[in-house]
Amino acid sequence: MLLHLAPWTLGLALVLSAVLPFAVKPWLTRWGIIDIPSDRSSHSRPVLRGMGLAVAIALVVTYAGALLTGLIPVDRSIALAVLAMTAAAAALGWAEDYRGVSIGVRLAVQGLIGALGTAALIVTLGIPAWWWPVGVAATVAYINIANFMDGINGVSGLHGAVVGLFYAWAGGVNDMPWLVCAGLALAGAFLGFLPWNLGRGTVFLGDVGSYVLGGAVAATAIGAFLSGVYVEYLLPPLLVYLADTAVTLVLRIRRGEVWYRPHRQHVYQRLTDAGLSHVQSALVVTAASVLVSVISVAGLRANGAGSALAGLAVVLVLVAYLVSPAVLTHARPRARSERS
Structure with a gap:
């Protein structure tokens, strides 16, 4: 399964993530989405942020493509819920980068993403509703954890790659094509970003990048756990x-x-x-x-x-x-x- 899906899912996400910044970067410059260093920053000069928009587009387009082209033949409702949570987290992060969002609104929207996404998964899988608050808490927590940990070049790109590849392998072991594709799309999107984050013309993911990372990981892990995947496959990379x-x-x-x-x-x-x-x-x-x-x-x-x-x-x-x-x-x- 991994050998069949990897060239399409991993490859497409990686290529899109590596190429899209050429189109996104001029717009970020025009909009003035720049990270100004402070005494708490790990960089010393102004840097473009918000390049996670390219990563988010690559991830969402690739995973949506896997659904539309039939690479995910079963459990499509689970994949759709994971995709919706991922896209919603990216949209919230972009709103924060572009205009700024208050902490209260951010937490409320994160909770709403977790609430609606987890509810959809619970209904789809027909499992007890007591898992609903767990899914909400996990979504809010990991979106913020990914945001907190995105403070140096390369760390989020490598984290997305490791978690994505590990989840893809877990999907193969458990015979879940939706999980394989989710992991490969995540890994490819963040691997493709690494040259932009580590090269001379360094750019930052911004909140849209860290939010899509946290949202995608949380959504995928929740969907897999509620589908019966052992927590030993899902928790260790985190x-x-x-x-x-x-x-x-x-x-x-x-x-x-x-x-x-x-x-x-x-x-x-x-x-x-x-x-x-x-x-x-x-x-x-x-x-x-x-x-x-x-x-x-x-x-x-x-x-x-x-x-x-x-x-x-x-x-x-x-x-x-x-x-x-x-x-x-x-x-x-x-x-x-x-x-x-």
């Missing part, structure tokens, strides 16, 4: 993002800070403060996500003791990631003193 956001949020609240204001206290940001480049920090996040995912799948296929060891290994990887800025900060002065 654990690093979840751990980074949760720990940072708790520490900020304990210090009496306003939790939703911009800051530079996430683990991936502190890694750059400790001396890593944007790409190096993004690769640390990605490597940890891949490692956690591989260990989790191995644990799913192991016996009782093997599963317990896999769980322990996942916890150790997450702890290692969370303390990595402190370790790197402590090690660098020592290395410099030894060289001198």
Whole structure:
């Protein structure tokens, strides 16, 4: 299934995402959608943001094309609900980039996206309604988590690629073409964006990009979970993002800070403060996500003791990631003193 669908779904999303910025960039310049650096930014000069519009178009067009051309022969109602949630999240992010939206309105619309999308999935699948608030909370949470974590070049592009490919594989294992196509479209769209985010003429995803990432991941995960896919296939690629956001949020609240204001206290940001480049920090996040995912799948296929060891290994990887800025900060002065 993966070999059959990948050339069309992954390939089309990647090509569209790589080419569309040529058309989108002049419009972003004309509209003045520019990110001005502040003391909390990870960049030092004004940069065009909102290029996630190209990524969103690539993702939505590719997934809609998979539906229209019959690449998704069954469970089409599930795919349609996931597509609608993804497109709605992208539209909200674009509204924030283009004109600005208050925090209250953003949260309300995110909740509405989760409420309507999850309700459609529940009705389609005929499952108990008690999962409805879980879907709403998951949608709101992950859209914001993806937005919080989109602070350095490459991190969101790599996250979309890893989660998308892992979900596509989960779809193949569980014989779900809609999930395969959703994962491949997600991976292709964010892989195609990477050259634009990492090259000389760097541009940013903006809220439209981080919102479509969070919305697509949440919608796909909710649809897959409600369809009976084991959580061990769905949660592991997200654990690093979840751990980074949760720990940072708790520490900020304990210090009496306003939790939703911009800051530079996430683990991936502190890694750059400790001396890593944007790409190096993004690769640390990605490597940890891949490692956690591989260990989790191995644990799913192991016996009782093997599963317990896999769980322990996942916890150790997450702890290692969370303390990595402190370790790197402590090690660098020592290395410099030894060289001198």
